[in-house]
Amino acid sequence: MLTGQQYKDSLRDGRRVYFEGKLVDDLESVPALAVPLQRAADAYDAYYDPAPDAVNPVTMAPRSPDELRNRIPVITEMDLLTNTTYQSLMTLSVAAARLEAHAPEFVPRIRQYVDGARRADVRIAECITDAKGNRSLSPSQQEDPDSYVRVVERRPDGVVIRGAKLHISAAAFGHDLMVMPTKSMKPGEEDYSIAAIVPVGAPGVTITNTTYHPRNRDDRDFPVSSRDSIPDSMVIFDDVFVPTERVFLDGQTAQAAVFAHSLGLWERLGGVSFMVQQADELVGLASLIAEANGTSRISHVREKIDEMMIHATLLRAGLEAALSHAQATPEGYYYPDDMYTNVTKYQGAAQFSTMVRHLHDIAGGAVVTAPSMSDFDNPDLAPLLDKYMGTGSGISGKYRTQLFHAIRDTTADSFGGWHHVTNLQSGGGMFAQRLVTRKNYDIERARELALKAAGLAGS
Known part of the structure; x- marks a missing residue:
């Protein structure tokens, strides 16, 4: 498991994060980003266990109705990034079971990633909503084919994706991006039926940020948002390579909505x-x-x-x-x-x-x-x-x-x-x-x- 400071240090990976039009080299240098970053770091310290085999208990799936009920107060108190990580790992666990009958080749990859993510104590942001272009048209009918995230090249060792995901909370603070189709797909839309895990610092990933965090104002006038804010992002994938082991769906239109x-x-x-x-x-x-x-x-x-x-x-x-x-x-x-x-x-x-x-x-x-x-x-x-x-x-x-x-x-x-x-x-x-x-x-x-x-x- 990571301490809060180790978590902060782990984000210095060359990621391309923008705020108000400027490239941010140090997240802590921007107050509107530093506050939620510290909140995420505090969550690391709150759950930290130095044992070599320790994992964050929040990331474990509830195994009974009582465990699920007991998770509610934890959910309402945890920071949003820890919550999206929990949701992402639960999503992958459920999706793996649903793919077993129709796309079993992806199941071992998913389970291996979930286990590794828990052990590495990473944080994950959910990337689901595409730019969508003209909402009356399907992905394959768009004037700009990049309106939905798609595969633009398939290689023996992975795929290359292009597109953008919108409304992504805490993207700048995560280690990984869980990319998935935003909707069901139909035959002919195989390139849009892509689900994968992309490191935030991967070449070709660009993140913009907007936030309600108060700036240049007295924090006392903003008693809630000054201490508990999170930026929302557009995540742009400009020909980003994803290795095979991190690809969890590729071309299976019938399973795109899973x-x-x-x-x-x-x-x-x-x-x-x-x-x-x-x-x-x-x-x-x-x-x-x-x-x-x-x-x-x-x-x-x-x-x-x-x-x-x-x-x-x-x-x-x-x-x-x-x-x-x-x-x-x-x-x-x-x-x-x-x-x-x-x-x-x-x-x-x-x-x-x-x-x-x-x-x-x-x-x-x-x-x-x-x-x-x-x-x-x-x-x-x-x-x-x-x-x-x-x-x-x-x-x-x-x-x-x-x-x-x-x-x-x-x-x-x-x-x-x-x-x-x-x-x-x-x-x-x-x-x-x-x-x-x-x-x-x-x-x-x-x-x-x-x-x-x-x-x-x-x-």
Whole structure:
């Protein structure tokens, strides 16, 4: 296993990482990258075990419903890069089982990589969404054939790939990139049916970064995003060579969707687990700011908080149902029930804007107009700000202002906007959740009940 410092040192591999148009030689030299880098390093130190045969327990697959349930608090507390590594290794383990009957030549490679990745304590970023070009056209119909990642050359010792993957969280901080088809493919699209592991530092890999991390601002005004941010990247593959042992699918169109479907099992669990915690956090912020504003007993405020509590409880119930109905792969790895997980994620995404609207309505306009915390450092301003931002009864102006900044940071600024989009899109958009529900819902039982109610049963 690696220590945090060893992890940082391991990233000095000549990788081409850009931030705001500039090539970054040292990730720690850019504050917006240094903070999430340190968070990932801290996670290494938290799990570090010097024993020569030690592996990070987070990367091990749950072998029972109880183990799966116990993994939830770990998922919500771990850094995103460790989480994507866990999801990647679980994805590969499930995919290997699903390829056994149709593409068995890839199974030993996958299992060998999973075992080696655990032992080497590497971090993995998931690369699934392609540039896609014209969304109305299939990969083989695109004006630019590179709109989807594809094989441009096959050699005796490997393949050469070209294309780009978008929306890749933490790509600059990983060791490996898990590249997979973003969708099912059809005959004639063999070159797009490619799944492989690509080192971040491989020649031809270029990574751009964008982030909601606050820059050149007082961290106290961004109490969440200043300490817990992650960049999202475009990963460009410009004729990147991948050796045979790291190629996990090559040309098998019928199996192209195996990796994406396997990833969905684990990614949506992480998404739902976070949504449950986030919903409770919004309730807490609403309760605290209503108390600070002196409005906690007003009926419409109480009703909005009631709705937020009901929403949070329903999401938790959905997560509990997904865990209680956990299913097992043929190898005995447990994952949450598909339908309950997808229904819960759909509800969380569909109602998020309404819950945020309730919070903003309860809090008031100071969510975006409250003075900076640095204003309280000024001895001339501080007494006045404390006087006019305070509400009496032990509610100081500084305390109330801190609440406003927490609400703005998480719901009404860059970080909040990021949440609005990622709650909808991460793990597949809302349409994907509807499809899974349609596939798994017991519609025949519902029809039978309807016929019985109409007096038509048995007719």
